[in-house]
Amino acid sequence: MKEIYNRRSIRKYKDRPIEKEKIEELLRAAMQAPSASDQQSWEFIVVENKKTLGKLSLMNSYSKFVADSAATIVILGNSNKFKVATSWEGDMGAATENILLEATYLELGSVWLGIATDDAATDYIKKTFDLPENIKPFALVSVGYPDNEKNEFIDRFDEKKIHYEDYK
Numbered sequence: 001m002k003e004i005y006n007r008r009s010i011r012k013y014k015d016r017p018i019e020k021e022k023i024e025e026l027l028r029a030a031m032q033a034p035s036a037s038d039q040q041s042w043e044f045i046v047v048e049n050k051k052t053l054g055k056l057s058l059m060n061s062y063s064k065f066v067a068d069s070a071a072t073i074v075i076l077g078n079s080n081k082f083k084v085a086t087s088w089e090g091d092m093g094a095a096t097e098n099i100l101l102e103a104t105y106l107e108l109g110s111v112w113l114g115i116a117t118d119d120a121a122t123d124y125i126k127k128t129f130d131l132p133e134n135i136k137p138f139a140l141v142s143v144g145y146p147d148n149e150k151n152e153f154i155d156r157f158d159e160k161k162i163h164y165e166d167y168k
């Protein structure tokens with residue numbers, strides 16, 4: 001599947017909106033992800049409003065480019081839906097990667113921005129959207145048509161990281 005190999009984090013975007021159908025495709029891809037006990041506890045906020053994108057870009061020092069994205073998707077876990085609470089971050093990670101791969105397929109650029117392991121970013125996003133206690137921010141994915149950056153293959157295969165039958 002070429003999207004796995006060609007996907008790159010793209011942080012420069014054209015000033016061009018993303019078609020509604022493409023945003024829906026990204027969300028459809030997210031919701032096809034596997035999840036523990038099929039809990040599907042994900043929810044999403046799609047942000048296209050420039051003012052809100054500006055606010056999201058101030059989440060931390062790694063999120064500046066979010067201001068220039070055409071859309072940023074906030075990926076959330078709803079703890080009221082958890083059946084296997086310890087697995088929610090794994091589930092969200094699978095959904096997030098699906099969004100990145102679908103974005104690559106749709107010739108969009110995207111980046112995963114972590115939230116869940118960063119208490120300050122978590123608080124910032126909770127406050128920005130006035131989220132209830134059961135709604136847990138996991139990540140942002142910023143998306144846009146790439147500008148001077150492109151999805152292209154980098155070979156990361158490393159035989160030294162593979163162990164057969166035993167660790168040695």
Ligand SMILES: Cc1cc2nc3c(=O)[nH]c(=O)nc-3n(C[C@H](O)[C@H](O)[C@H](O)COP(=O)(O)O)c2cc1C
Binds near residue numbers: 011062063111113
């Ligand atoms: C859990 C996670 C958190 C990340 N957080 C950020 C972030 O906050 N800001 C950012 O610009 N990139 C972020 N990235 C993207 C990584 O920097 C990027 O994937 C890595 O440098 C490899 O480059 P590639 O995505 O082009 O293969 C994150 C990626 C992951 C998986």
